[in-house]
Amino acid sequence: MAYISPVNDQLFMKLFTVRNPKDWDSNKKELKNFILDILDREYNQIFWSLVKSLDENEIKEEEEKKEAIKKYIIGFFEGKKETNNFAYAWYRSQSQNQSVLFIATSIEMKDNLESRYDLSPMFDYFDTHYDIKFCVQRYATEFLPLNRLDENLEFFNYREFISAKDSDINMRRTCSERVIFDNLIWHFYRPRQLYEKPVIRATDDLEIKLYTEKEPCLQCYSMMISLKNEYKNNLSLKVYYKYWLNEDMKLLARFNRQVEIFPEVPSEKALKSMASRQRQRGTIYEYERIPQYIEREKKQQQSQQQQKLKQQQKKQRQQEEREKNIEQQDSRARPQSKMKLLNILPTIIIPAFLLLRFRKK
Ligand SMILES: [Zn+2]
Structure with missing residues (x-):
């Protein structure tokens, strides 16, 4: 020592x-x-x-x-x-x-x-x-x-x-x-x-x-x-x-805090919902929660897009279903029309035949 x-x-x-x-x-x-x-x-x-x-x-x-x-x-x-x-x-x-x-x-x-x-x-x-x-x-x-x-x-x-x-x-x-x-x-x-x-x-x-x-x-x-x-x-x-x-660390901490509050430029919608909540709660520190509003806005947009996609898919499915139905109807209709023709045939052909025959006489 x-x-x-x-x-x-x-x-x-x-x-x-x-x-x-x-x-x-x-x-x-x-x-x-x-x-x-x-x-x-x-x-x-x-x-x-x-x-x-x-x-x-x-x-x-x-x-x-x-x-x-x-x-x-x-x-x-x-x-x-x-x-x-x-x-x-x-x-x-x-x-x-x-x-x-x-x-x-x-x-x-x-x-x-x-x-x-x-x-x-x-x-x-x-x-x-x-x-x-x-x-x-x-x-x-x-x-x-x-x-x-x-x-x-x-x-x-x-x-x-x-x-x-x-x-x-x-x-x-x-x-x-x-x-x-x-x-x-x-x-x-x-x-x-x-x-x-x-x-x-x-x-x-x-x-x-x-x-x-x-x-x-x-x-x-x-x-x-x-x-x-x-x-x-x-x-x-x-x-x-x-x-x-220390002084340098204070500068850095201030910068990091800003990045934490604004990880990206918030959308107008996110800003608006933050402002309305700020008025409701009466706290000026609500803006520190901006990342939450940005996140919420993103999720909302995502779910809207997903819903849109679902609706589109539903429409498409309905359309496909409709087309399938028509096809089925057609395939069933065709033999029916033949039958109809066969039904109609005698009513047209027989009188016509009779007519022709009687005319000759
Ligand atoms: Zn102590």
Whole structure:
């Protein structure tokens, strides 16, 4: 520790370089892969597994252990539940010549690391070799406030009123942001008493950049604001989260929003039905639903066309039926007419024959 490694520093800087909101995800992935690669490459060094000569069974065991540790890292980064949060913070100080990355997830908090003795060599290794600190242990620094709102929407420290049954506030105690600051203060300042504040010299320059996937909750927000205020001469704290936008990203987001509202030029009919619904509902935001009106209009047109086609087909079928009927009638009519002719024949031929005969006489 206590040196700024240029290689790590570059990676840490990259983790906070974003051109669009999706970059946070790829940065996180890069960090995950960085750690997994090291684990793969330096596993033997981390766990000293080559010190003893291993037989076949032991080698197999080691391999299984390695896979389990990899799985643990993946779980650390990816979480299991929707409510989980992941965060990292880069602590940098020129005056102290330090650059450390803290990573935390809200699923993994242990009051006592002894229960993960299988993992602690890895945590130590990343701390000493790569300045990456897994925040997996909770320290008893009660220095950070745990605030709630009073009736004037002002914050007050709720710590001494917390009930064990109050799951809402207890959940906030393991927020990734809080865990990171807990670990950070412990790592650099080692408070000896419960409420001891970090001693920061006037010449200290602390730069903390924190990225949290989820927007900070009220408790984390007020905790970080109070740190900012208390150490405003020494501490520069910047907090980013998934939906944070810089100026370029704002421009892009504004453009994307327009494309979302107007994926194509709406037809006059779509515009008209939107306007009439807008008057009905009295909300000016109805135009944001334009894609729905465009879609509806398209569907209506489609069903009209289909109906037309059906009618045409029906007409055609009727026409065909009619023609078929006529044909059938004709084929039946022909023998009838022959019969008729045969019937008529005697009435014409016999009198004519008789007439001719009598005339001769
Ligand atoms: Zn929180």
